[in-house]
Amino acid sequence: xxxxxxxxxxxxxxxxxxxxxxxxxxxxxxxxxxxxxxxxxxxxxxxxxxxxxxxxxxxxxxxxx
Numbered sequence: 098x099x100x101x102x103x104x105x106x107x108x109x110x111x112x113x114x115x116x117x118x119x120x121x122x123x124x125x126x127x128x129x130x131x132x133x134x135x136x137x138x139x140x141x142x143x144x145x146x147x148x149x150x151x152x153x154x155x156x157x158x159x160x161x162x
Contacts, residue, residue, distance in 0.1 A: 100133040101126055 101109075103123040110117045110125075117125070 100130045 103119060103126045106125045107117065107119060107122040110122065
């Protein structure tokens with residue numbers, strides 16, 4: 098898991114339809130950097146890391162008998 102750069106943040110916000118300028122992208126990258134550093138020791142070991150979008154689907158699926 099690597100900390101996203103301002104360039105990567107800019108690309109993600111553009112794709113999401115919420116474009117930001119380079120200065121805002123840099124501030125976002127700087128603000129989330131510590132969170133990435135904190136989770137680095139357990140990165141890849143948590144089941145939620147595998148597919149965050151599928152997590153809610155699994156949690157809300159009804160079991161058919």
